Amino acid sequence: MIEIKNVxxxxxxxxxxxxxxxxxxxxxxxxxxxxxxSGKSTLLRIVNGIYLADDGDVxxxxxxxxxxxxxxxxxxxxxxDLFFYSGYTIYDMGLFYQALYKKFDMKYLERLAKTxxxxxxxxxxxxxxxxxxxxxxxxxxxxxxxxxxxxETFDGVDPVVRNVIKKILANHLEETNATIVLTSxxxxxxxxxxxxxxxxHKGGILFEGDIDEIKTNxxxxxxxxxxxxxxxxFEGIDMLNFKKVGSIATMIVKGDKEKIGKQxxxxxxxxxxxxxxxxxxxxxxxxxxxxxxxxxxx
Amino acid sequence: MNLAKLFNxxxxxxxxxxxxxxxxxxxxxxxxxxxxxxxxQTSTNKISVLALNDISGLTTFGxxxxxxxxxLILFSYVFKRKSIxxxxxxxxxxxxxxxxxxxxGILIITALIGITTLLMIxxxxxxxxxxxxxxxxxxxxxxxxxxxxxxFVVCNIGLSLAxxxxxxxxxxxxxxxxxxxxxxxxxxxxxxxxxxxxxxDQCAISDTGAESGKYQTGLTRxxxxxxxxxxxxxxxxxxxNDTTSLYNDVALGRMALLIILxxxxxxxxxxxxxxxICEISFKNIKVHMLVKSLTMIxxxxxxxxxxxxxxxxxxxxxxxxxxxxxxxxxxxxKKSISHVRLNLLFFLGTLVILYPFSGWxxxxxxxxxxxxxxxxxxxxxxxxxxxxxxxxxxETIKITDKTVYNLLLQPEEVTxxxxxxxxxxxIYIEVHANNSIYDTYISIDEDRMKQLKExxxxxxxxxxxxxxxxxxxxxxxxxxxxxxxxxQDIALLKSAIDQPDQEKSTFYLPITAYTYQNHELTEETYxxxxxxxxxxxxxxxxxxxxxxxxxEHSDARCNWMDIIDEYTxxxxxxxxxxxxxxxxxxxxxxxxxxxxxxxxITAHFENNVYLNYYTNLDAEALxxxxxxxxxxxxxxxxxxxTPDVD
Numbered sequence: 001m002i003e004i005k006n007v008x009x010x011x012x013x014x015x016x017x018x019x020x021x022x023x024x025x026x027x028x029x030x031x032x033x034x035x036x037x038s039g040k041s042t043l044l045r046i047v048n049g050i051y052l053a054d055d056g057d058v059x060x061x062x063x064x065x066x067x068x069x070x071x072x073x074x075x076x077x078x079x080x081d082l083f084f085y086s087g088y089t090i091y092d093m094g095l096f097y098q099a100l101y102k103k104f105d106m107k108y109l110e111r112l113a114k115t116x117x118x119x120x121x122x123x124x125x126x127x128x129x130x131x132x133x134x135x136x137x138x139x140x141x142x143x144x145x146x147x148x149x150x151x152e153t154f155d156g157v158d159p160v161v162r163n164v165i166k167k168i169l170a171n172h173l174e175e176t177n178a179t180i181v182l183t184s185x186x187x188x189x190x191x192x193x194x195x196x197x198x199x200x201h202k203g204g205i206l207f208e209g210d211i212d213e214i215k216t217n218x219x220x221x222x223x224x225x226x227x228x229x230x231x232x233x234f235e236g237i238d239m240l241n242f243k244k245v246g247s248i249a250t251m252i253v254k255g256d257k258e259k260i261g262k263q264x265x266x267x268x269x270x271x272x273x274x275x276x277x278x279x280x281x282x283x284x285x286x287x288x289x290x291x292x293x294x295x296x297x298x
Numbered sequence: 299m300n301l302a303k304l305f306n307x308x309x310x311x312x313x314x315x316x317x318x319x320x321x322x323x324x325x326x327x328x329x330x331x332x333x334x335x336x337x338x339q340t341s342t343n344k345i346s347v348l349a350l351n352d353i354s355g356l357t358t359f360g361x362x363x364x365x366x367x368x369x370l371i372l373f374s375y376v377f378k379r380k381s382i383x384x385x386x387x388x389x390x391x392x393x394x395x396x397x398x399x400x401x402x403g404i405l406i407i408t409a410l411i412g413i414t415t416l417l418m419i420x421x422x423x424x425x426x427x428x429x430x431x432x433x434x435x436x437x438x439x440x441x442x443x444x445x446x447x448x449x450f451v452v453c454n455i456g457l458s459l460a461x462x463x464x465x466x467x468x469x470x471x472x473x474x475x476x477x478x479x480x481x482x483x484x485x486x487x488x489x490x491x492x493x494x495x496x497x498x499d500q501c502a503i504s505d506t507g508a509e510s511g512k513y514q515t516g517l518t519r520x521x522x523x524x525x526x527x528x529x530x531x532x533x534x535x536x537x538x539n540d541t542t543s544l545y546n547d548v549a550l551g552r553m554a555l556l557i558i559l560x561x562x563x564x565x566x567x568x569x570x571x572x573x574x575i576c577e578i579s580f581k582n583i584k585v586h587m588l589v590k591s592l593t594m595i596x597x598x599x600x601x602x603x604x605x606x607x608x609x610x611x612x613x614x615x616x617x618x619x620x621x622x623x624x625x626x627x628x629x630x631x632k633k634s635i636s637h638v639r640l641n642l643l644f645f646l647g648t649l650v651i652l653y654p655f656s657g658w659x660x661x662x663x664x665x666x667x668x669x670x671x672x673x674x675x676x677x678x679x680x681x682x683x684x685x686x687x688x689x690x691x692x693e694t695i696k697i698t699d700k701t702v703y704n705l706l707l708q709p710e711e712v713t714x715x716x717x718x719x720x721x722x723x724x725i726y727i728e729v730h731a732n733n734s735i736y737d738t739y740i741s742i743d744e745d746r747m748k749q750l751k752e753x754x755x756x757x758x759x760x761x762x763x764x765x766x767x768x769x770x771x772x773x774x775x776x777x778x779x780x781x782x783x784x785x786q787d788i789a790l791l792k793s794a795i796d797q798p799d800q801e802k803s804t805f806y807l808p809i810t811a812y813t814y815q816n817h818e819l820t821e822e823t824y825x826x827x828x829x830x831x832x833x834x835x836x837x838x839x840x841x842x843x844x845x846x847x848x849x850e851h852s853d854a855r856c857n858w859m860d861i862i863d864e865y866t867x868x869x870x871x872x873x874x875x876x877x878x879x880x881x882x883x884x885x886x887x888x889x890x891x892x893x894x895x896x897x898x899i900t901a902h903f904e905n906n907v908y909l910n911y912y913t914n915l916d917a918e919a920l921x922x923x924x925x926x927x928x929x930x931x932x933x934x935x936x937x938x939x940t941p942d943v944d
Contacts, residue, residue: 075389083378088316099312
């Protein structure tokens with residue numbers, strides 16, 4: 001389990017993280033979303049023991065990370081700006097990882113490279129951006145680390161490669177029960193892979209939760225009743241948003257779908273439709289409730 | 299603390315592997331170039347006895363580059379955000395990274411200097427005309443291993459503090475040079491405010507106005523014997539045109555201690571390094587400016603020195619140069635000019651503090667009476683006398699005889715008449731005392747000059763110097779002589795060999811008349827106040843060297859060099875003709891003839907002193923020599939028959 005407690009970090013006058021708290025349970029894919037400059041990368045660097053937090057502490061499995069090579073055996077970090085030594089092949093990079101990661105599996109790396117049709121002995125510098133991302137990914141996976149951190153992994157990657165990466169991550173998670181933390185400034189990129197989502201804004205986690213739970217407990221209702229009606233008509237329903245155009249109202253409702261459905265049925269609606277919400281819509285409405293303009297956050 | 303955990307060999311291998319091309323280039327360039335230069339030193343085909351300074355030129359230069367490149371390669375990851383993310387997230391802690399890289403760097407440097415030393419040892423064993431005592435190689439190895447490691451660990455501190463390469467280099471330079479520079483400038487500038495007296499109870503002449511028995515000497519302190527660390531010492535020695543060996547026990551000891559201290563300091567600083575501060579000089583702009591101010595000290599001192607006598611325009615010129623420097627520094631170390639107002643404030647503050655400081659450093663505020671330094675017979679360690687007056691330019695002799703001190707340092711009492719009529723000689727002397735070197739030109743009259751010559755030439759130091767000066771003249775010079783022998787010479791030689799009973803002088807003179815005059819030896823014999831023992835020693839020395847190297851050297855000359863049919867000799871080229879072989883053949887034949895004759899013939903070729911010795915010796919001296927000959931004859935014969943080629 002990753003525990004981040006009261007972590008703060010400043011770069012000169014700029015406060016990047018402010019008293020941030022977050023807990024990431026094992027075996028999950030945790031998506032960390034935030035606008036550019038919101039502190040996602042800094043947080044990952046602190047969690048991985050690259051940077052020292054000004055305040056607060058980070059513990060993984062109950063132990064400090066900074067300068068703790070034993071704990072770091074279980075961590076692997078793929079930054080947004082990838083790094084490969086000049087003139088190195090995947091194999092060369094594999095040897096580097098192998099020198100430091102006790103559980104690094106070169107054969108596994110070869111298998112993954114074969115699956116992705118990446119030449120192990122071709123210089124990485126000659127690869128396309130997407131291929132380089134795949135290289136970084138398979139090298140990280142081959143470490144067999146229990147905690148994997150991918151910063152903006154899908155950035156600039158075409159949909160085909162994105163799907164491949166997602167598939168690889170999903171397979172790996174299935175096999176190893178690893179915990180994966182992904183960051184992105186684009187919510188849609190994490191929607192179909194993350195189990196949990198955290199929204200980072202102004203140095204803190206603004207909102208976090210289980211995606212399935214969020215999706216199950218929030219939905220859009222289109223309803224039309226006989227006669228005139230307004231928001232007050234639906235008293236007792238946890239409503240995040242209400243809009244009425246003509247005789248049809250659209251509501252974003254939070255709560256148990258079955259219970260709310262029964263409540264609405266009692267009003268004998270002429271029209272009653274339940275529409276699914278995209279994750280982005282959920283966040284937009286959730287942020288509105290919290291008093292934020294979503295477009296300012298992501 | 300588990301020390302084994304502090305070193306990760308696998309990481310070191312991988313870390314070196316990533317820069318293998320650069321590393322290989324840096325590590326090969328020194329041994330290869332050094333070897334080439336070493337071999338080129340032998341191209342004169344003279345037997346050279348090389349000293350530490352002769353073999354350390356390139357290595358000294360490399361001291362400022364190789365360890366720094368090595369440090370930057372090993373710790374390269376700290377300068378780029380991408381590589382910081384990569385290495386920083388790896389399961390290796392900073393303590394291990396620092397110690398692994400430091401130990402690795404030290405091992406590489408030791409191997410590098412070791413290989414360079416071994417190559418030179420190998421070359422000196424193969425090359426016939428180069429000779430270096432093993433002790434010199436050991437000194438070379440110790441001196442440069444420590445010096446390179448020293449620069450390496452200093453650079454490690456630099457990169458632990460700074461966020462980019464340029465600032466790392468600046469910090470490294472400041473640690474290496476700033477303190478020695480300030481000390482050196484201060485000392486040199488303040489020596490002019492001293493008056494050096496010599497206290498001499500036995501000197502006959504009293505100096506008017508001085509305390510009894512104390513004489514103002516005119517000596518000026520040239521410099522204090524320094525024990526700077528090698529990187530600073532090498533530059534300072536160059537500045538003061540000092541050819542003293544860089545090997546200095548005190549400096550080496552100091553450097554060894556500093557290496558340990560700097561490793562510990564680097565270790566602590568590296569743990570505390572904020573890796574997010576990369577690609578910029580420092581996290582704090584004020585620290586950046588402070589470091590910039592420190593770099594301005596040497597600049598300001600130099601500019602102050604140049605413009606100290608200038609008027610206000612000179613001051614403005616100084617100001618302009620420093621201001622430009624200030625912005626250029628920012629561009630190099632920060633790649634931008636920011637905080638202009640703060641910059642200017644710091645600049646003015648620096649100027650206000652450093653301008654007077656430079657004046658103080660350069661001795662502008664010295665006032666009152668000059669400081670008096672008194673030298674006595676007891677605190678003078680030695681006096682080094684330039685031997686130009688003995689027609690030995692470029693040579694000096696170190697005197698420790700107190701009576702010579704008195705002769706050199708007591709003032710000349712000259713009447714007006716004498717000042718016009720008497721001849722005076724000017725002699726350059728250096729007095730070593732109080733850990734300093736004082737120098738001046740003294741002026742002495744003919745009588746004292748005669749006394750001085752006698753005293754010096756009788757001294758052991760002069761005798762030893764004469765012996766030492768002959769050591770490098772040996773076979774190479776003789777080989778040149780062979781090439782100059784004409785047919786007539788050869789005929790005379792053969793004739794002389796066939797007539798063993800003729801007068802010695804008759805035997806030598808004709809040949810002497812035709813053969814090349816070895817000027818140094820001629821001078822030696824011209825001033826033949828040398829003792830008989832020394833003459834004998836010289837002859838023996840010649841024989842020793844000759845017998846040891848004759849065979850291979852002559853073979854080399856006859857076989858390796860261009861052999862042309864006709865005899866020619868030009869200033870810069872050797873042309874060995876058949877005479878070479880012919881003479882060799884004559885000499886070889888002599889192995890079966892009388893030992894004495896062979897001795898004489900070889901001695902003739904080897905030096906003219908021997909000729910003089912024989913022609914000038916009295917009966918007693920000749921007897922002494924003959925006794926010496928009889929003792930060495932057997933050896934001579936054996937060595938000629940079976941030359942020692944080692």
